[in-house]
Amino acid sequence: MSAGQDGLDVRGVSKAYGSTLANQEIDLQVAPGTVHVLLGENGAGKSTLVNLINGREAPDAGEIRFAGALVAAPGHTRPNPAIATVHQDLALVPVMTGLENIALALRRRPDRALRRAATEIQDRLGTGVDLDRPVEELELPQRQRIELVKALVAQPRLLVLDEPTTFLPPAETGPFLELVRRLAADGLAVLMITHRLDEAQAVADSATVLRHGRVVARHAGPQLPSNAELAAQIVGTAVPEPTRPRAEFGPEVLRLAHVSAVESGRTVLDDVELSLRAGEILGLAGVDGNGQLELLEVIAGLRRCSGRIELHGEPVQHLPLRKRAGRGLHYVSGDRRRAGIVPTLTIAEHFEVVLGRAPRDLDALLRAADVRPPDPRVRADGLSGGNQQKLMMARAFQRSPAVLLVSYPTQGLDVLAAAQLRQVLIERADTGIAIVVASGDLDELLGICDAVAVMNGGRVAGIQRRPFDRDELSSWYTTRQELVA
Amino acid sequence: MSVDIETQASTDPAAEDSSARRAPAVLARFAAPIGLQVLAFVVAIAVSLLLVAALGYDVGAVLAAVVDGAFGSAHAVSSSLTQAAPLVLTATAVWLAYQVGLFNVGGDGQLQVGGLAALVVALALGDLPGVLTIAVAVVAAVLGGAAWAAVAGLLRAYRGANEVISTIMLNFVAATAISLLIAGPLRSPSAKYTPRTDRVAADAQLGDAVPGIPLTFLVALALGVVTVVAVRRTSIGLRLRTIGLNREAATHAGLRVQAMQWQAFAVSGGLAGLAGGLVILGYRYYIAPGWVPAWGLLGIVIAFLALESPGLIPLWAVVLGIIGAAGPAIKGAASVPDAITTVMQGLPVVVVFLVGALARSGPGRRLHAALSRKPE
Numbered sequence: 001m002s003a004g005q006d007g008l009d010v011r012g013v014s015k016a017y018g019s020t021l022a023n024q025e026i027d028l029q030v031a032p033g034t035v036h037v038l039l040g041e042n043g044a045g046k047s048t049l050v051n052l053i054n055g056r057e058a059p060d061a062g063e064i065r066f067a068g069a070l071v072a073a074p075g076h077t078r079p080n081p082a083i084a085t086v087h088q089d090l091a092l093v094p095v096m097t098g099l100e101n102i103a104l105a106l107r108r109r110p111d112r113a114l115r116r117a118a119t120e121i122q123d124r125l126g127t128g129v130d131l132d133r134p135v136e137e138l139e140l141p142q143r144q145r146i147e148l149v150k151a152l153v154a155q156p157r158l159l160v161l162d163e164p165t166t167f168l169p170p171a172e173t174g175p176f177l178e179l180v181r182r183l184a185a186d187g188l189a190v191l192m193i194t195h196r197l198d199e200a201q202a203v204a205d206s207a208t209v210l211r212h213g214r215v216v217a218r219h220a221g222p223q224l225p226s227n228a229e230l231a232a233q234i235v236g237t238a239v240p241e242p243t244r245p246r247a248e249f250g251p252e253v254l255r256l257a258h259v260s261a262v263e264s265g266r267t268v269l270d271d272v273e274l275s276l277r278a279g280e281i282l283g284l285a286g287v288d289g290n291g292q293l294e295l296l297e298v299i300a301g302l303r304r305c306s307g308r309i310e311l312h313g314e315p316v317q318h319l320p321l322r323k324r325a326g327r328g329l330h331y332v333s334g335d336r337r338r339a340g341i342v343p344t345l346t347i348a349e350h351f352e353v354v355l356g357r358a359p360r361d362l363d364a365l366l367r368a369a370d371v372r373p374p375d376p377r378v379r380a381d382g383l384s385g386g387n388q389q390k391l392m393m394a395r396a397f398q399r400s401p402a403v404l405l406v407s408y409p410t411q412g413l414d415v416l417a418a419a420q421l422r423q424v425l426i427e428r429a430d431t432g433i434a435i436v437v438a439s440g441d442l443d444e445l446l447g448i449c450d451a452v453a454v455m456n457g458g459r460v461a462g463i464q465r466r467p468f469d470r471d472e473l474s475s476w477y478t479t480r481q482e483l484v485a
Numbered sequence: 486m487s488v489d490i491e492t493q494a495s496t497d498p499a500a501e502d503s504s505a506r507r508a509p510a511v512l513a514r515f516a517a518p519i520g521l522q523v524l525a526f527v528v529a530i531a532v533s534l535l536l537v538a539a540l541g542y543d544v545g546a547v548l549a550a551v552v553d554g555a556f557g558s559a560h561a562v563s564s565s566l567t568q569a570a571p572l573v574l575t576a577t578a579v580w581l582a583y584q585v586g587l588f589n590v591g592g593d594g595q596l597q598v599g600g601l602a603a604l605v606v607a608l609a610l611g612d613l614p615g616v617l618t619i620a621v622a623v624v625a626a627v628l629g630g631a632a633w634a635a636v637a638g639l640l641r642a643y644r645g646a647n648e649v650i651s652t653i654m655l656n657f658v659a660a661t662a663i664s665l666l667i668a669g670p671l672r673s674p675s676a677k678y679t680p681r682t683d684r685v686a687a688d689a690q691l692g693d694a695v696p697g698i699p700l701t702f703l704v705a706l707a708l709g710v711v712t713v714v715a716v717r718r719t720s721i722g723l724r725l726r727t728i729g730l731n732r733e734a735a736t737h738a739g740l741r742v743q744a745m746q747w748q749a750f751a752v753s754g755g756l757a758g759l760a761g762g763l764v765i766l767g768y769r770y771y772i773a774p775g776w777v778p779a780w781g782l783l784g785i786v787i788a789f790l791a792l793e794s795p796g797l798i799p800l801w802a803v804v805l806g807i808i809g810a811a812g813p814a815i816k817g818a819a820s821v822p823d824a825i826t827t828v829m830q831g832l833p834v835v836v837v838f839l840v841g842a843l844a845r846s847g848p849g850r851r852l853h854a855a856l857s858r859k860p861e
Binding site: 296300302321322325331333337338340341342343344345349352353356357 | 720723724725726730731733734735736737738739740741
């Protein structure tokens, strides 16, 4: 697996931030015409490595070369124009057209020559995104195509894709991976970062697994080890994945009838009907931004709506969040930093804010919730993302919820923390709490939910109960169907 | 300035913490380590004296006048602390509003409305026993300032109107309205040339508690301490701070964010209003054009110097009070224009801000680090 003189050559690279060793003695080669997949959980050091390869930062040791030319070494960075990166969070200016965005990135003018180049690439990719529409009017997959065209117009010889499928609906993932294969077939070297094992299996010529900043495994393709084996390498131990046993449900606790919501003229929720029984876990699936968050916010009382929301048979749509919480309806946002924790306050203060005073047995409570460290005096910014999430969950459970709304609970968590969190949801549902959980990860929902509703354009495109039919669910991501209950 | 605040909050991806503390994030840069504050003070004095020398005046005489004006007698001490009293309150007012994420620039307007309310009440109740008059006048001052601030607070909480703009505008409204009142309905019959109001009756005036320590200063100090302790040590204070630190998280936690914001803002205005009341009852006794310097603005200066350690509020208030009270003395003793005292009051902030800016851009980083180090 030698890249020789033509490809990317990372040798003995280390990088530390403070006392955190983000990368340690990493070796990695990507040859032209091949797709190399970089696997690892959050915090494994993938992003650090991408920044080094981009020549954005200098390593503490080792060196990175591309086609023989030095890109980064201690105290030295020289971004190589032959390396293009498509970042996970798309870096497009919403009000500008696709062509203007491409021009902006390349510091060129959106003239005919640029249009010709971009169109040529679109032809090659087999995509046909309108380059003259403002990016904000495009769907996410199309925006990502623009990003890709933007990267390719610069005629790179190495393409770095940072978790490119995060925002793609399941149906779009396959075609995208084929596209990646085609680019490699044209002679491009591709380094793709992902944490989705199926994608790695589908696309990789070779793969490297990072854990805690170190290379723990290298695999030459085309046949990678099984997903279970890869997962074990990524996490370090086998991850016990919780699954939902058959559950007994209680009476109906939450009902939505004709719930619609409008935001600055745009319909974000359109005539939603839902029903939830005690002990039931309902998943909200769909491409991000199709009303999942808005629906949770409407139910929680953070957003106005028309229609009817009943909690224990009584209408609550006119009540503020505080009063709904008083009746046992609680919302834990997965956006911990923005809407969950207050970084400079202690764990105890987080409880005191909502309960009036910290619970007397807080130490025991924290240990039971597996918040680490279980010390009430620790500030929230001293906790990892997973522990911050556990803290917010523990606080909600402390208020004896009848209905718990959760958005993107495992977003940004590593594999182990995510599995633990799913386990918590399942256990709590078994105590009779009704749970609505929105997630961008369909597999996560299929694992823990009793029913999954797919949101599409603010509508419930369809609801399924166990046993799930994954293909039918996926089909609802892009097409509109009548309510199936 | 408000534009700065907005862009700072939205374009600084590096600072995770500052994104949580949104609106006045940029102002937090004033929060300076104590070492830096001492340095700032020394530099400010030095530069002021250089200025005095450059203008050809006698530096020694000025220094002597300041020292004499500040410590020369019980009366001198008293007059310094009399100036410090409103500063303690206006600074505490700004500090309090900042805890819920709001920037109260309206201290001057609230102070003047509070002063007006106290004066009107004291004049109307002139026949009552002094103690009673004082009590009612003080309450009126608090309510006046609170009402004036509540206008901006309500507009901010429920209509999103930027409180910086609205409080600045309300400052103008207050000042102009008071000018009209003292030229018209409140004008004293005995005012011959320049308009002014009647004086508060002698038995309703606040004097020194003990020689050298004015009652107004003790009242201001007590309320400042109560406010800070309430915010730092009580459950309600914790909720207020939560709102200021992460409004979104506070909303999700079910706090009554809008109500608490405007109410805290009103209390902030009440403190500034009380400052005005104390000025009337313990210092000026009547209102005439130019009856108060910009104590509200000086309060902002102090609040942001002492943002992270509010215990410094009274210290800075006393220092600036001494400098302010020294104005007439140095004018008299050394015939230096008393504008120099305003320069001396403003310079510390400029120095702190400069060192802070240098600390971010490189050259001053080491200095800043050295001065930030906590003694342990």
